[in-house]
Structure formats: C-alpha cells, structure tokens
Amino acid sequence: MIRLPDSFSYVRGETLARAQVLKRTWPFVLDLCVAGIGLACFYGVVQLAKYWFGHPVPEITISLSPRSLPRYAFYSVVRIGIAYLLSLIFAITYGYTAAYNRRIEALMIAGLDILQSIPVLSFLPGVMLAMVALFPTRQIGVEMGAIVLIFTGQVWNMAFSFYSSLKSIPRELSEAATIYKFSHWQRLFSLELPYAAIGLVWNSMVSVAGGWFFLMACEMFVLGSRDFRLPGLGSYLQTAASTGNAPAIIWGLVTMIAIIVATDQLIWRPIIAWSDKFKFEQVEAGSRVNSPLLHILQHSHGIRTIRQYTLDPIAETFYRRVDKSRRLAYERRQQAAQHPTSEDDTYRHERVVGILRGTVLVFIAVAILYAAFHALTLLRQIAWGEFGSIMKGAAATFFRVNISLLLASAWTIPAGVAIGFHPRLARIAQPLAQIAASVPATALFPVILLALIKLGGGLGIGSIALMMLGTQWYILFNVIAGAMAIPTDLREVSQLFHFTPAQRWRTLILPGIFPYLITGLVTASGGAWNASIIAEYFRINNKTLQTVGLGAVISAATDRGQFQILLLATIIMAMMVVTINRLVWRPLYRLAETRYKLGA
Structure with missing residues (x-):
C-alpha cells in the first residue's frame, strides 16, 4: 500500500474546502448579477419616462459629438426593443388566427402579402400624424410614431414564419394533442410555440436586423414642410452620412457594432441555446449550443425562487381555471342536449x-x-405622364429585386446549411452574421456608392447592392433555422447509407429546409421592395442621388408631400408583390405544407 505524504493530504483538503466555499458563494454572485441587471433596467425605464412624457421639442439638433452616442444609442435600443415586442405579439396572434380559421385564412394571408409590400415611408404620413394627434402635448407621440414605423419593418417575416410553422406541424403531434384533449392554451404553450420556436428565434434576429436597417429612415425624415427627427443612433448616422463626416460615421458604426455584439451575447445566444431543446427529433444530438448567461439564469437561486413562488402558481391557477371553464362548457352542452x-x-x-x-x-x-x-x-390629380413614369419605375425596380434575390440565394443557401449543420461553425459564424445583418447598409452605402462612381457605375448598380445587403439575411437566417430543425436521426441515416453530397441535398437538405427557405424568399422579396425606397433615392454630401425606380418615386413624393403620387406608387407596388406571391410563392407554400411536411 502506497502512503501519501501529509503535505498532499493538506493540499487536497484545502482544495476541497475552497471548492465548497466557491459552491456556496457562486449562487450569491449570480443573484447579485441578476439584481444588478434588474436595477439597471429600472433606472433606464425611469429616465425614459421622464423624456417621453415631457413636452415635445419643436426642432431637435443632432449632435455629432461622440459624447452624445451613449444617450442616442440607449434611445434607439429602446425603440427597437419595444417595436420587437409588439412584432412578436402581433406575429403570434396573426399567424395563429390565419392558420386555424379557414374562412378568413386566404384573406389574412393576402393582407399580410399587401402589408409586407408597403414600404415604411408609405406608412409614415398616416402613422406619424395620427400619433402626434393622439399626444399633441407630449414627446411620446413622435416616439410612438417612430416605434410603429420600426414595427412595420420588423413584423411581417415573423408572422410568416409562425404561420408556416403551424401549417407544418407533424400530424402525429397534432393527433397526440387531440387525444390528450389539450385546451387551446395548452396546445399553444406545449406544442405550437415550442415547434415554431427555432424559426421564430432566427426570424426575430433578422427582424431586429431589419429594424436597424430602417432606423435611419424612422428617426429622421421630412414630411412635406415638417421635419421630424428624434435623438438616436439612426439620426446620428444619417446626419453624418448626409454631411460626409467620416469620423462621425466611424464612431456611429463602432457604437452600433458594440451594441449588436452585446445583444448577441446577452440575448440571442441564450435564446438560441434555450430553443435548441425544442428540436423535433427521436435521438439526442451529439453537440448542443451553450451560453454562459443562460447557465447563470438557470442556476440563479433568486430567479428560481421567483419562479417557484410567482410564475409556477400563476400558471397552475391559470390552467385550473381553463380546465374548469372547459368542464362547465361541457356540462352546459350536455344539459342542452338533454333539454333542447x-x-x-x-x-x-x-x-x-x-x-x-x-x-x-x-x-x-x-x-x-x-x-x-x-x-x-x-x-x-395625377397626370398620364406621371403615371407612365411610375410604371417605368416599377419595371426597373422589379428587375433589381429579382437580381438581388438571385445573387443573395447563390451564397446564403449553402452557407446557411453549413452553419446549421455544424454547431462549432455556428458559434463563430452566427455572431458575425448577426453583426453584418444589423449594421445598416445605408451607413455603408456612401462608401460603396463613391467606389462605384469611381469605377464608372452609379446608383442603378449601387441600388442592387443595397437591396442585396438589406435582404439577403432573411434567406440566410431562415435557411440556418431550417438546417438546425432537421432531425439528427435523419442526418445519421444519410451518413449510415453513405449518401453522396448530391443525394444528401436532393433527399435530405432541400426537402428539410424547404418550408423555411420559402418563408425566407417571401420575406426577402418583400424586404427588397421595401429597401428600394432607400436604395434608389439617397442623400450624400448634402446632395440627393436617385435612379429610375418605384422606390425613388415613393421617397421623392414623401419629401415633397405629394400624397397622390405616394398613394399610387404604393398601390402599384402592393399589387405587383401580391401578384408575385399568388403566382409563385403561394403554390410553393402549399407544396411545403403537403409534400415536404415533416411527419411519420
């Protein structure tokens, strides 16, 4: 028998004692972190309330000093966050209603097609004037107008994603919910939301990226003779781009990238790791997405206590009342049957x-x-000559939209499948993609445009680049979500039978990602039409550059207050998008719901 020296026993005992002390103190440290986050949020809400409920500022001057960036960034983050919460609620409500009401399903999807095809600037006059009229003596009127405009740039792809997920729920899961007599609420929280979680999370990321894209248009705009501008990161970047202030553009982009990285690590990374458990598969995946912050939240005694004594009792009471109301309704139906x-x-x-x-x-x-x-x-009031120029612009924009979709699909589909299939690659590529998607292409556009002009190009080519920069992420993030949702057992079967790369793409990958890919293409198409209002009409160095296109017509009409031209151009754009959806995307949606629906 080997006898260890006493010094080794002492060191071992000291190590165990330190481990026990760390085990006792670590949960306390986690609780302090959670409490600090809560206090910071409370302080931010108080400061925001003071500003919003104050008297409106007649004309705000945007300072390009770097010292103003923290305050501007805070205001922009709050606007995008509130708009996202409104978008999430709307997407779930709208998608659920459309999926389970066959009488109005076609009408609601047609309405969604029309709404996503209407540019942000077309919503601007009615939304902003209505909000200012509701709160004429408070700053919150203009703020709510900007939030609603950001909402119109975020919500549609989320609604399409949730609707598509509900329509593609495997039949055996729906039958199991029916057999166990789930109520509507139980079905929503136990089946529908979990099954749609992965697609909804990745579309949420691209929606927030879309919010950053349109932030410059939503925080600083002109409506006829009135100049609406709000202190924020978008107005800072637009002012810097308009004046050609390169240092201010760099400071604004650095601040925005820092916010996006922090958002990825503090919000999206934990949510992605959490949503990975909702993957529909029969075998456990070999690797999982992890998040240090999610670990902190899951092992915090404070959050666990709050959940145990507040959230769990509330949920239990809610489900008991739902069950009681169902039993009472059943008894009433029985009594009505006995006593008609x-x-x-x-x-x-x-x-x-x-x-x-x-x-x-x-x-x-x-x-x-x-x-x-x-x-x-x-x-x-519109002359025939103006109508002809609008139709010519519509044809030019239609050409640019389709070119940008083809170029975007050429690289996003293989890249998205690679990221979705390899968690290690996803840990590196997903934050980079989130940063690239969230940096407004409008902030980079002056550099791209000046380079194209030097090379002999112009805004006609530059607008395609800007459309592609603004809409390719819809396809990429949906393809990533589709690749991640493919069950691990199906991948293992393809490896077991030694499928060639062509066979894997034909029999596994393309059918597996097809519903998500169609959602991405539909929303990317609508996003490209929406991005045309910025891509075809741009201000740089106090000059306005524009090319022939429907987006340029809408932007110019908004600046000049020509509401009749704005209305006609918006109607034409909506009609073109709806026609494309009816002839192309809707048949592909039906194919995704039938032939490529995952099920036994």
Missing part, C-alpha cells in the same frame, strides 16, 4: 347573431368605400 330549446328560440338566437354580424360587415364595407372614394379623388 325550442326551434323558435334557436331561430331567434341565430337571427340576432346574423343581424349583428351583418351590421358589423356593413359598417366595415362603408368605411372601406369611404376611404376608397377619397383615395380615388386623390388619384384623379
């Missing part, structure tokens, strides 16, 4: 419901006809 009402009462009830429904429909129809009549009155 007379035919006269049933007829009278149906007649009252029909009258109320008809009244609501008539009211909506009258409102639509009233708005349409006034819109047609505006359109009568």
Whole structure:
C-alpha cells in the first residue's frame, strides 16, 4: 500500500474546502448579477419616462459629438426593443388566427402579402400624424410614431414564419394533442410555440436586423414642410452620412457594432441555446449550443425562487381555471342536449347573431368605400405622364429585386446549411452574421456608392447592392433555422447509407429546409421592395442621388408631400408583390405544407 505524504493530504483538503466555499458563494454572485441587471433596467425605464412624457421639442439638433452616442444609442435600443415586442405579439396572434380559421385564412394571408409590400415611408404620413394627434402635448407621440414605423419593418417575416410553422406541424403531434384533449392554451404553450420556436428565434434576429436597417429612415425624415427627427443612433448616422463626416460615421458604426455584439451575447445566444431543446427529433444530438448567461439564469437561486413562488402558481391557477371553464362548457352542452330549446328560440338566437354580424360587415364595407372614394379623388390629380413614369419605375425596380434575390440565394443557401449543420461553425459564424445583418447598409452605402462612381457605375448598380445587403439575411437566417430543425436521426441515416453530397441535398437538405427557405424568399422579396425606397433615392454630401425606380418615386413624393403620387406608387407596388406571391410563392407554400411536411 502506497502512503501519501501529509503535505498532499493538506493540499487536497484545502482544495476541497475552497471548492465548497466557491459552491456556496457562486449562487450569491449570480443573484447579485441578476439584481444588478434588474436595477439597471429600472433606472433606464425611469429616465425614459421622464423624456417621453415631457413636452415635445419643436426642432431637435443632432449632435455629432461622440459624447452624445451613449444617450442616442440607449434611445434607439429602446425603440427597437419595444417595436420587437409588439412584432412578436402581433406575429403570434396573426399567424395563429390565419392558420386555424379557414374562412378568413386566404384573406389574412393576402393582407399580410399587401402589408409586407408597403414600404415604411408609405406608412409614415398616416402613422406619424395620427400619433402626434393622439399626444399633441407630449414627446411620446413622435416616439410612438417612430416605434410603429420600426414595427412595420420588423413584423411581417415573423408572422410568416409562425404561420408556416403551424401549417407544418407533424400530424402525429397534432393527433397526440387531440387525444390528450389539450385546451387551446395548452396546445399553444406545449406544442405550437415550442415547434415554431427555432424559426421564430432566427426570424426575430433578422427582424431586429431589419429594424436597424430602417432606423435611419424612422428617426429622421421630412414630411412635406415638417421635419421630424428624434435623438438616436439612426439620426446620428444619417446626419453624418448626409454631411460626409467620416469620423462621425466611424464612431456611429463602432457604437452600433458594440451594441449588436452585446445583444448577441446577452440575448440571442441564450435564446438560441434555450430553443435548441425544442428540436423535433427521436435521438439526442451529439453537440448542443451553450451560453454562459443562460447557465447563470438557470442556476440563479433568486430567479428560481421567483419562479417557484410567482410564475409556477400563476400558471397552475391559470390552467385550473381553463380546465374548469372547459368542464362547465361541457356540462352546459350536455344539459342542452338533454333539454333542447325550442326551434323558435334557436331561430331567434341565430337571427340576432346574423343581424349583428351583418351590421358589423356593413359598417366595415362603408368605411372601406369611404376611404376608397377619397383615395380615388386623390388619384384623379395625377397626370398620364406621371403615371407612365411610375410604371417605368416599377419595371426597373422589379428587375433589381429579382437580381438581388438571385445573387443573395447563390451564397446564403449553402452557407446557411453549413452553419446549421455544424454547431462549432455556428458559434463563430452566427455572431458575425448577426453583426453584418444589423449594421445598416445605408451607413455603408456612401462608401460603396463613391467606389462605384469611381469605377464608372452609379446608383442603378449601387441600388442592387443595397437591396442585396438589406435582404439577403432573411434567406440566410431562415435557411440556418431550417438546417438546425432537421432531425439528427435523419442526418445519421444519410451518413449510415453513405449518401453522396448530391443525394444528401436532393433527399435530405432541400426537402428539410424547404418550408423555411420559402418563408425566407417571401420575406426577402418583400424586404427588397421595401429597401428600394432607400436604395434608389439617397442623400450624400448634402446632395440627393436617385435612379429610375418605384422606390425613388415613393421617397421623392414623401419629401415633397405629394400624397397622390405616394398613394399610387404604393398601390402599384402592393399589387405587383401580391401578384408575385399568388403566382409563385403561394403554390410553393402549399407544396411545403403537403409534400415536404415533416411527419411519420
């Protein structure tokens, strides 16, 4: 028997004692970190409330001093965060309603097609004037207008993603929920949200990136004779780009990249690691995405205590009440079956419901006809020559949109599959992609445009580059989500049978990512049309450069307050996008819901 020296026993005992002390103190450190984050958020809310509920500032001067950047960055982050929360709520509500109401499904999806095709600047006059009218004596009116405009640039791809996920839920999971008699709420929280989590998370990332893209247009814009501008990072970058102040552009981009990196590590990385558990597969994956912050939150005694004594009891009470209401409704139906009402009462009830429904429909129809009549009155002011130039611009923008989609798809599909299949690569590439997607192409556009002009190009080519920079991320992030959602057991089967690369792409990868790819292409197409308002009409060095295109028509009409041209150009853009969706994307959606739906 080998006898260890006493010094070794002493060192070993000291190491164990330190480990025990660390084990006792580490949860306390985690609780302090969580408490610090909570206090910082509370202080930010207080400061923001003081500014928002103060009197509106008639004209705000944007300072290009680097000292103003922390305050501007805080305001922009809050606007994008609130717009994202509104987008998430809207996407879940809208997608759920469209997926499970066949009577209005086609109408709602058509409405979604139209809404995503309307540029941000087309929402601007009505949204901003309405918000300022609601809060005429408070700064919150202009702030809410900017938030709603950012919302219109974020929400549509999230709604499409959630709707597509609901339509592609495997049949055996739906049947299991039906067999166990899940309520609507239980089905939502136990099946639908978990199954849609991966796609919703990655589309959330690209939505926030879209919010940064349109931030410059939403924080600083001109509407006729009125100049609306807000202190923020977007207005800082636009002012710097307009004046050609290169140091200010660099300072703004560095600040924005720092915010994006912090957002990736503090928000998206934990959420991606958390959503990985909702992957639909029969075997456990060999590697998982991890996050230090998620580990802190999961092992915090404070959060665990809050959840144990607040969230869990609230959820239990909620589900008990839902179950009780379902049992009471079932008992009422049983009593009604045993004691049926007379035919006269049933007829009278149906007649009252029909009258109320008809009244609501008539009211909506009258409102639509009233708005349409006034819109047609505006359109009568447009000359035939202006109509011809608008149609010419529509054809030019259609060409640029399709070129940008082809160029974007050529690299995003293979890159997205590689990132989704290799977690180690995802840990490196995902933050870089998030940074690249979130940096507004409009901030880099002056450099790109000046380089193209020196090479003999111009805004016609530069607008394609800007559209591609702004919309390629919709395809990339959806393809990544689709590749991550492919079950591990299917990948292992392809390896077991020694599929060639062509066979893997034809039988596994393309069918597996197909629903996500279609969602990405649809939203990228709408995003490209939306980006045309910036890509075809740009201010640099106090000069305005523009090319032939529908986006240029909309931007110029907004600057000059020509609402009749703005309305006509928006209608034409919406009609073109909806026609493309009906002829191309909608049949592909049906194919994704039937042939390429994952199920046993």
